[in-house]
Amino acid sequence: MWISKFQTINAADDEKNNSAASNSSDSTKLPNECGTFTKFFPPKTSKDNKGNNRKSKVIGGRDALIEEFPWHASLQKFRVILPLPLPDWRHVCGASIVNNFWLITAAHCVDGLINSWFPGQLRIVAGTDRWRYTLFQRKIQTPTVSKIFLHPEWNPRKAQNDIALIKVSKPLEFNSRVRPICLPSSIAYELNAGQSVSVAGYGYTTDNIILNFLPDSLKAVEVPVVGMQNCRQTYNSSRIPITDRMICAGITTDGRCSGAMRGDSGSALVSYQNNRAIHSGIVSFSLPCRFFGTPDVYTRTSPYLDWIKSTIKNH
Secondary structure: OOOOOOOOOOOOHHHHHOOOOOOOOOOOOOHHHHHHHOOOOOOEEEEEEEEEEOOOOOEEEOOOOOHHHHEEEEEEEEEEOOOOEEEEEEEEEEEEEOOOOOEEOHHHHHHHHHHOOOOOOOEEEOOEEEEOOHOOOOOOOOEEEEEEEHHHHHOOOOOOOOOEEEEEOOOOEEOOOOOOEEEOOOOOOHHHHHHOEEEEOOOOOOOOOOOOOOOOOOOEEEEEEOOOHHHHHHOHHOOOOOOOOOOEEEEEOOEEEEOOOOOOOEEEEEEEEEOEEEEEEEEEOOOOOOHHHOOEEEEEEEEHHHHHHHHHHHH
C-alpha cells in the first residue's frame, strides 16, 4: 500500500504560484514553478461512473487521483474498430509534462509509431485520472502530437537511451490537474538504494497473460530503489546490460510484485525533494516478475538534461 509521506499542498496557493508558467506559451522554456501537487492524507478513494468506490487491483498499489500526479498524461493512438466501424482512441504509453508544449516519454513507445504516424493520429490526454470516456469528461485537455524526437543514440536491441520528447500542437493550460514536473537539478542528481519513489500509470494490473487488461483509472505505487549491483546480478542471465544511465526499482514479496507493468511505459519514476516532484526516470523495461523476480528498469533522467533542454530550445 502506498503511504503518503507529504503534507497536503493547497491547490489554490499553487494556482497563484503557477500563474506565470500557465500563462506563458513559449515552448522553448522550462517553467520556474514545477513539481507541485495535491497530496491527500489519508488518500482519497475515487469513484466510478455509478458512484461506487473503486478498489485498486495493483499488487502493492492503489487508485490515484490526477491531482496527485498532475504531470501524468496518456499518449493515445487513433484507430477504427471494425467491422462497425467505430472510431476509438487507444492508450499506448504514459508521458510526463515538462512545459506547456513538451512531454517526456520512452523511445520504445513512439519508435514504431513514427513511420505510420500522421498529424491527428496521436494525442495527449491530460487532466484526468480516467483515460477512457474522454467525451464525457469536462476540463480535460487533448492536444494532438505535432512532433516526436527520439534520442539519437536510442538502441532498441539493448534498450539503451530509451527516452523521447513529444511536442503538442497547442499549449497545455496549467491548473490543479495539469502541471509540469521538475527535471533533476543537475546531471549529478542521484537516487539512493532503498529510497522510496513513486510510479503512476494506466498499465496492466497483473502479469498473468490470461487476466491482463488495462484499467480505466490511474494507479500508483511506491517502490524502493534497487542498488545497481543487485540489479545487474538479477539481469545477468538476460544479457541485457544495465548501465549507469538506468535506475532499477521495485519489490518482490512472497512471489508478489509491486512496480510498473506493460502500459506504464513512458511514465515517470518520481522522487520528492522539499515537497516537489522530480522526474527521476522513465519506465523502460522489465522481465516478468512472476517468473524472474527482477525489479523494473527505468531510463535515468539526469544524464539526458542537456539533450532535453537543447531539443526544446531548438524546436
